[in-house]
Amino acid sequence: MKLIDGKAIAAKMKEDIKRETLALKEQGVTPGLAVVIVGGDPASQTYVASKERAADSLGFYSVKKELDQGVSEEALLKLVQELNEDEKIHGILVQLPLPDHIDAKKVLNSIDIRKDVDGFHPENIGKMIIGDEAFLPCTPNGIIKMLEYEGVAIKGKHAVVLGRSNIVGKPMAALLLAEDATVTVCHSKTRNLKEITALADILVAAVGIPGYVTPDMVKEGAVVIDVGINRVEGRLVGDVDFERVKDKTSLITPVPGGVGPMTITMLMYNTIESAKRKRED
Ligand code: NAD
8 A cells, every 4th residue: 555645746736836936927927816705614714724825835926805704696796707807816716615695606607717727617617528628626636636646547447436526526537537537426326336436446535424435345456535524523534444445455545635735736736827828818
């Protein structure tokens, strides 16, 4: 078993981004990222703070817009519009979840697709599916980068994705397919799930249930990617029962320090890509 050190891979990628940022700045362009947060949800506040820290450490121009929990949908849409028009901003991120009285879909759809660095806009998702140039969703794209970095050949492998959310499971399946894997998606209604996961050469777990993946679900020598971030008794744990599963795998990501750092780095990667495209306009 070898651990995939997401933190170390992310740090290497950040060095490259930093160099590119300097080069862009010399050409008069500073990559700009705007993060919008509504309300005081502690988990969202933590995520936003780490995104801001990452943007600052890379030399980006970073803006945080904090709105009250009770803000109207109209006011939020107006803010997104202003950011769409702001020349200094290349990436806009609206932290989810949004309060119930706001239609999150409407808000995400209002982001200019050229600034949709989260890759959640339906047009970007459509482009990803047909293989056109698009901002790719950060978590699944970060996983592909990790696998590349570790030299894992994806082509022809059987990849099983556990979970079918719009932000992780579905785009993960699409990106693995684009890399020529044979992909199976399992979800809460899947029958004989263990029999399917036990066939996986690459197993990606994104269900949000602590310790869900047990050794009997894993093939000897599989590559196991744990997307889960669950808080159990004040500790962060993944969707994989790491201690019991690790020795069965050839490669496995830890939680924390695996997929998480890659997600934030891919957001920065998309922002600098956006700044580069803008420069070429
Ligand atoms: P979600 O709740 O939107 O989706 C969970 C998926 O798991 C669903 O598609 C559901 O069908 C499936 N599922 C639920 N119970 C199941 C069961 N018993 N058997 C099989 N499948 C089952 O969650 P999400 O947004 O995709 O996130 C999943 C996990 O990944 C969460 O822990 C989340 O915190 C974490 N996450 C981590 C990162 C990161 O950067 N590391 C990013 C996004 C999400």
